[in-house]
Structures are given as structure tokens and as C-alpha cells.
Amino acid sequence: MTNQQINHVRSTWAMVAALDAETVGGLFYNRLFEIAPEVRHMFRSPVAEQSKKLLSMIGYVIGKLDKLDDIIDEVAKLAQRHVQYGVKAEHYSTVATALLWTLEQGLGEEWTDDVKDAWVLCYTTLAGAMIAAAGETGKQPQQKDSTVWAGLA
Template sequence: MKTNNIDLVKQTWSLVAQIEMETVGGLFYNRLFELMPEVKPMFSKTPLPEQSKKLLTMLSYVISKLDKLDEIMDEVAKLAQRHTKYGVKDEHYAAVGTALLWTLEKGLGDQWNDSVRLAWTEVYTTLANAMMEVQQEEAGRLRA
């Protein structure tokens, strides 16, 4: 990932992090369920306000470590393994990315621009690809 993109993601996340977690999470999950209603049952065990806090806490942690990604790749792998147990498939990542970018655009308002969109897209794509790779390896082991 480009250093300037990491910096831009960190800067803009600090603005989004000032918004109430339930508000940001509510925007994200509502958009995700509009885009891919079939994933809604995956979230039925945890109330959305609690799920929102978990999501935003994890995002904050990962974003804080973007410039030291090698330090958190084990945690990203564990997160991917949990997602496998929840039934997450590769095609879900595109919808999550779209919902995330939409949520960020709403949360950042005038601060949202092409540079910010590209930075977030690079970061999300890098992390999503790493998670999908772990899930595919896990699926391969289970088939073997």
C-alpha cells in the first residue's frame, strides 16, 4: 500500500471515528443489507448496535496498524477464519467494500473526494484479498 494512501485513510478515519459508532454502523449495515439482503441472517445473533461497535473497533485497530501491516496479518487471518465459520464467501467482500465506501462518503461529506476514495479502495482491497486468500486456503484444507 502506498504511504500517502495509508496516511489519508488514517486522517479521514479520525474524522469518521468522531461520529457515534451506532450511527456509522447503522449506515453501513443498512447499506450492506440493501446491496445483499441474503447476508442479513449472518448478523442475527448480535444486535446491530453491538455489531457496529465490534466492526468500528476492529476497523480502528486495523487502521492504526496499516503502516505495520505485517504485525497484524495473523489477526487478519484469524478474522478471516471466523468469517468462514459465519458463511462469508468471496462475493460478499465486494458488497462490504461498496457499503463501506458509501458509509465513508456519507460520514465525511465535503472531505470525501477521489483521492480519499482511491486510498480507501486500496486499503480495503488489500485487506479483503488477504482475508479471501486465508479463507480459500482454509477451504482447501477442509476439502483435502
């Protein structure tokens, strides 16, 4: 990611993070369950609790975007936990769709093509690392092509 893309992600995330976590998380999870009701069973915590965890995790990763090598082991552990929840490679594109939609709702006019492109790159980079790490566990096949990202750019 370029410095400009990192700045787009960080500045727009600051706007979203300033909103109520339960509201943002509610938008995200409602959208996720609307487009993929089959994943609802993977989320056992109440949406309010899950929302806080999601926003905290995203904020942490965004803070390290210029130092991704520092958190690659943590990303791998997160991926391995996701495998235990039943997450498969194809779920990452569904989550991306819900996340991008949520960001667009929260950012309104600040959601520009450049901001979207930066978020897509950010997400695909991190999700790609998670898919690769999950594939290394042998518990799910590694996504070998870019079809998981179809329609995001």
C-alpha cells in the same frame, strides 16, 4: 500503500470514528442489508453491538496500516471466523460497496477521489488477505481474479 494513502485513510477514519458508533454502524449495516438482504442472517448480534465491533476492528487495522505484517495472523483468524459465518469471496465486494458508501456519507466534502482511491486500496489489500486466508482453510474457493473488486475504483 504509500504514506500519503495511509495518511488519507487514517485522517478520514479519525473523522468518521469521532461520530457516534451506532450512527455510523447503522448507516453501514442498513446499506449492506439494502444491497444484499441475503447476508442479514450472518449477523446475529444487535446492530448497535455489531457496529461497535466493526468500528473497533477497522480502527485497530488502520492503526497498523504501516505494519501490516504485524497483524497478518490476526487477519487470517478473522477470515477463518468469517468462513464459519458463511462469508464467501463475493461478499467482500458487497461489504466494500457498503463501506465506501458509508464513508462517503460520513465524510461529505472530505470524500475526494484521492481519499476514495486510498480507501479502495486499503480495503482491497485487507480483503485480499482475508480471501486468501479463507481459501487456505479449504472451506471456500479462493478468489483468483480481481472481479471481486469490479466497480470500486
